[in-house]
Amino acid sequence: MGKYLLVMCFALGCLLFVQGRAEAQSFDIVKVADGVYAGIGKPGVFSNAAFIVNEDDVVVVDTHLRPSWARDLVAEIRKITDKPVRYVVNTHWHGDHVQGNQVYISVFGKNVEYLAQHNTREDMIKKAIPSVQEDLSKNVPETIARLQKMLSSGQGQDGKPLSEKDRQQFGEQLASQRAYLDELKQIQITLPTITFERSLVLHKPGRDIHIYYFGKGHTRGDVVVYLPKEKVVVTGDLLTNGIPFARDSYPVEWVSTLESLRNLDWAQAIPGHGSVQQGKDQLDKLIAFMKDVVAEVQSASKNGMNVDETKKTVDLNRHSESFPNFKTGAPAMVERAWAEVNGKIQD
Numbered sequence: 001m002g003k004y005l006l007v008m009c010f011a012l013g014c015l016l017f018v019q020g021r022a023e024a025q026s027f028d029i030v031k032v033a034d035g036v037y038a039g040i041g042k043p044g045v046f047s048n049a050a051f052i053v054n055e056d057d058v059v060v061v062d063t064h065l066r067p068s069w070a071r072d073l074v075a076e077i078r079k080i081t082d083k084p085v086r087y088v089v090n091t092h093w094h095g096d097h098v099q100g101n102q103v104y105i106s107v108f109g110k111n112v113e114y115l116a117q118h119n120t121r122e123d124m125i126k127k128a129i130p131s132v133q134e135d136l137s138k139n140v141p142e143t144i145a146r147l148q149k150m151l152s153s154g155q156g157q158d159g160k161p162l163s164e165k166d167r168q169q170f171g172e173q174l175a176s177q178r179a180y181l182d183e184l185k186q187i188q189i190t191l192p193t194i195t196f197e198r199s200l201v202l203h204k205p206g207r208d209i210h211i212y213y214f215g216k217g218h219t220r221g222d223v224v225v226y227l228p229k230e231k232v233v234v235t236g237d238l239l240t241n242g243i244p245f246a247r248d249s250y251p252v253e254w255v256s257t258l259e260s261l262r263n264l265d266w267a268q269a270i271p272g273h274g275s276v277q278q279g280k281d282q283l284d285k286l287i288a289f290m291k292d293v294v295a296e297v298q299s300a301s302k303n304g305m306n307v308d309e310t311k312k313t314v315d316l317n318r319h320s321e322s323f324p325n326f327k328t329g330a331p332a333m334v335e336r337a338w339a340e341v342n343g344k345i346q347d
């Protein structure tokens, strides 16, 4: 009997192990319509992808910060279909949306086409490639050194002793940053092979896939991928579940870009970060917030306020409930809007 139980447990253990291995490593895969899937980044991966399974091929939108994560997404796609990925769309140039591009050529061969708005291609050359180099030579080694120092001294940056939880968290971060450093050495940014100005449509059997550029927003080259039949849109970082990252954005123009996105007939959005959105509530919250940012910054600027005075003066607290990252996201957006309104942004 004992032996029998032991065998059972062993078998069950193996089964759990196999199931555990088969689980998505980096993504929660969400089917949003027939043939349309969201790859929602798990904590630590955080940026999303979408993939569309057509009659004869697959279209992928965005490729993550690390090639290993792009490979994880390919493994997820392979569980659903054996059709090859033929097109990769980059919604914008940020590393967490383009640094895994190379995986698709290496897995599916050189017929893979990479689609992007032409500003995005330019910015991948001007900014994404140098940023890989900077991460490799400076940012990541510095982060690793900082984490190592805290772990070996047992003290945080504030000089206070680390708790057991801190130790565990920093230990995990250290392992993750080391793995990223190894991957960075392998990254060769693969550039878009097909670019366009305003729009491009892939006419597939039974499905049209529209790619639109509505103007500047989160960057100067953001596109959305729109499926009219399925009423699904993939937004990149024009829309996320919080206040999107502002550093490279154009808040004034972003408002009208978001209004164009709103004018499309869709029921579900796959955002650049965060879970799939049903309906336009989050978009409406973002539009309301962005309009207020721009109006308040414009009026502060008319009164001759500099950026610090502007940040102190504008009051956007009525939007604080709309975004989990309001505390850090709002000031960053105000700062960038001030730069745009005052002609301080250089492309």
Ligand SMILES: [Zn+2]
Pocket (backbone or CB within 6 Å): 092, 094, 218, 237, 245
């Ligand atoms: Zn971004």
